[in-house]
Amino acid sequence: MSSLSRNHTLKIDPRTELLLLVMANVVAFTQHSVWVEITWVVLLLLLIIVCGCKKAAGKLAVAFGIFLFLQYYVFPNGPKMIASSFTIIVSYARKIFPCLIVGTLILQKTPVREFMVSLRKCHIPQGLIIPLSVTIRYFPALKEEVGYIRDAMKLRDIHGAEKIECLLVPIMISAATTAEELSAAAVTRGIENPAQKTSMIDMKFGVQDFVCLALGAVFCVISIAVG
């Protein structure tokens, strides 16, 4: 599979993305040098830009800039009150940026199926993957249900606290039937087959994955050593 898809954006293996997420965490909570942090964030932003998340990258970059500005310009020069009450929040919020960036990439650019295939390749047991994928699939279904039920409540003039109860009962009922029907359909499609599951898409690490992971590893080492 080519690393460049039709619209000329880079494609990263979901496993790389997961590892990057772990590395983002390691770097975020071990490093103490702001320059390491800034370089790390900039590199990750560049990565998600070449992967096609331009808009999200822009927003994240602006937000990160504001946090830096607050901490290095506003707090030292502004009133003490503000500095002492907000320093901790701001510096910790800034630390989660690398994770936010990688998270954005995963959510926006990774189809559920690729994610599942890569989990399978990492030898995560099938008993965990199936419930996970069905759960992910259930969220949009839930959204649909809630839409219908809200319409129904409006038509019956149900307001205030009653609403929550009125929402829960039909959702529980429909969840129960959906679960029953879904499992019936699943067993007739051989979900219980003990054979090693396969996939039409085959996933291989490309150069881009190794580069990402190598850079990530370098940053981990630096931040642990320097920090």
Add this chain to the structure above:
Amino acid sequence: MIDIKDVSFEYGKEQGTLSRIDLEIRQGECVLLCGESGCGKTTITKLINGLIPHFVEGGTLSGATFVNGMEVAKTEMYHLAEQVGSVFQNPKSQFFNIDSDSEVTFGLENAGAAPSEIRERFEATVSALSIQPLLGRNIFSMSGGEKQSLAFASVYAMNPSVFVLDEPTANLDAEAIDILRQQMIRIKKEGRTVIVAEHRIYFLMDLIDRAIFIQNGKIAQIFTREEFHKISENQRIRMGLRSLVYPTLKLPHADPPGAKVGLSVENLACTIDKQTVFGGINFSAVPGEVLGIIGHNGAGKTTLIRCLCGLLKESHGTVQLDGKAVNVKRRNKASFCVMQDVNHQLFSDSVWNECEVSKPDCPAERIEKILETFELLSFKDRHPMALSGGQKQRLAVATAILSSKYLLVFDEPTSGLDYRRMLEVSDMIKNLKSENRVILIVSHDFEFLNRTCDKIFGMEGCSAERRKSCVGNI
């Protein structure tokens, strides 16, 4: 080849049973299982696809079922799955992925087929069933018909020699039924065995080799195709079957807008996400008249209902009740919609409380009287979810009558109903006519519309065809 040998089956206590079923189905045969709801036709499909005894718990089974030489009860579900493919009634609860491509390959991936083989079957399925328009899409953006088509394709991809279809058209419109028909013609030509349990029969008439009529869990009669075609109108009504011929609408058009009593809709248009769903809707409906609204999937029927019921603001035009223009908020107060899935609109813990929620200050006698008319009084302490489908529907209508709603809309009130239950719904709606309310029915069910409505309004020509694509004929 399928061989059901002297099979009896009993669910727990309440549900129906099968007694002493003997049936042989040859390879390549297309067999219809028909009969009233609860007669046991779905149960027979479960004998073949193995849900009985592997999935259904707590039943007692005797006798044996063989599919291609395998005894179903002694074969693992995943072995059966390689030879028997099943499509079920509800398009919403048959898929496991969010994107359509993954869904087509789901069964093959489960069986551990080689990636090259999966790709091959994927391509073969796409071209055999002409489902190109369904590829690469989010399943949640698909219509019921498209979802059902996809379910069919994902079963076809597994290349089973037997197809078991359990009321596959219960939620489909005429167009989607025709696509299913084309797909069935295709698999029949390929020599696959088809077992279909259905209420809607007209589209199957020239497809089937035999029709098995089931009554109270027993095979009452077996018809060849020729014999089945010769059934008289009276006989099919006695048997409780839906129309055998393609029903055509024989109803006059809706009145033009401007009615001084009742509902008048003038030049109505709606947009969702800046896209026009429909425009130029014009009609009137006077109290005591039942107006049917038709239009295929995607024509915007649901949007029209939501707009008329005050759940969505119009982008253009006016809605009048009794000669006065009413805005969204007032429409919401004045109208009620009985939804296709009535489970979404029953909230209380008993039938009685359900009525009280609708009108808290209502005197008990009035609630009693209304429950009586809807034949629900003896169930007043039951949980609404423990009622039958028809009873739930009547309860929803009862709540609307209690809260004195002027405009009543029924959204597909007969989906998946057999002849007798369809008549019950039809009679209930006709009885409402004397109540001096405006009644609208949105439905694909022409047989039902002919019986129930006075006039008809077709949305064709008003809709801006939102759909990007539809599955082509094969």
